[in-house]
Amino acid sequence: MTVRAFDPDYEVPREHYELILDAARHGPSGANAQPWHYIVVTKPETKLKISEYFVAEQRRRARLKMKFPTPDYRGVGTAPGVIVVASDFRWVRAFPVLRDDDSPLNDMYKENAERILLQSVAASTMSAHLAAAALGYNVWWITAIGQQEAQEAMKPLLGIPEDLSVLDIMCFGPPKKAPYKRWKKRLDEIVNWDRFDPAHYWTEEQIEEWIRTRRHRVMYRDESNID
Numbered sequence: 001m002t003v004r005a006f007d008p009d010y011e012v013p014r015e016h017y018e019l020i021l022d023a024a025r026h027g028p029s030g031a032n033a034q035p036w037h038y039i040v041v042t043k044p045e046t047k048l049k050i051s052e053y054f055v056a057e058q059r060r061r062a063r064l065k066m067k068f069p070t071p072d073y074r075g076v077g078t079a080p081g082v083i084v085v086a087s088d089f090r091w092v093r094a095f096p097v098l099r100d101d102d103s104p105l106n107d108m109y110k111e112n113a114e115r116i117l118l119q120s121v122a123a124s125t126m127s128a129h130l131a132a133a134a135l136g137y138n139v140w141w142i143t144a145i146g147q148q149e150a151q152e153a154m155k156p157l158l159g160i161p162e163d164l165s166v167l168d169i170m171c172f173g174p175p176k177k178a179p180y181k182r183w184k185k186r187l188d189e190i191v192n193w194d195r196f197d198p199a200h201y202w203t204e205e206q207i208e209e210w211i212r213t214r215r216h217r218v219m220y221r222d223e224s225n226i227d
């Protein structure tokens with residue numbers, strides 16, 4: 001269960017970082033390329049700077065009227081555990097691509113290679129999240145603030161080389177308040193047996209309606225209290 005505010009006084013023991021990242025290390029990846037890097041952020045001033053970028057970006061999005069229900073990113077600054085997840089897109093070459101070819105055909109393969117890379121890093125990151133949960137922590141997965149400017153601001157702060165991309169941030173720790181379970185689709189709504197059940201298909205109108213009327217509720221409310 002995601003939480004976005006943690007106990008600021010808790011200190012994560014070093015062996016917990018190591019257990020969590022050892023789980024990440026064992027994650028599956030396309031071509032076993034393991035296209036990931038993890039940067040553990042322990043310095044309070046660095047955590048604060050990262051959270052400041054997020055807060056600034058959140059304000060900008062509000063000004064741009066993006067209407068995305070954004071959380072309070074100040075929680076990043078006081079999270080006991082902060083791990084930055086980076087990847088190197090040059091690893092797409094490890095997947096099936098037509099090398100040294102910029103034809104439209106290769107664009108198609110390249111797109112799929114990028115998907116393999118992102119899935120691989122997500123699989124490793126999820127292993128880290130599960131390990132953190134197994135240690136009794138709550139977690140916060142942050143990918144949404146990854147646009148170019150945030151990347152450029154964060155990389156020098158952490159000494160991350162230009163070629164790498166910051167994909168997301170994992171925060172974890174004991175929660176500040178009791179965590180709550182969010183709405184999830186029912187099992188029978190997402191599982192199909194042998195053939196895709198057409199009743200499971202969402203039209204564009206239904207998706208738009210969900211975004212307009214449900215999204216803000218399912219993101220920040222207990223599932224028993226969303227209506």
Ligand SMILES: Cc1cc2nc3c(=O)[nH]c(=O)nc-3n(C[C@H](O)[C@H](O)[C@H](O)COP(=O)(O)O)c2cc1C
Nearest residue numbers: 001002003004071140141142143144145182218219
């Ligand atoms: C790929 C991915 C990106 C996410 N990005 C953000 C983010 O940028 N900010 C945030 O507050 N939560 C983010 N989350 C957390 C989701 O909002 C959260 O998992 C979802 O609302 C379901 O809640 P639960 O984890 O408690 O089940 C992200 C989760 C995933 C898997």
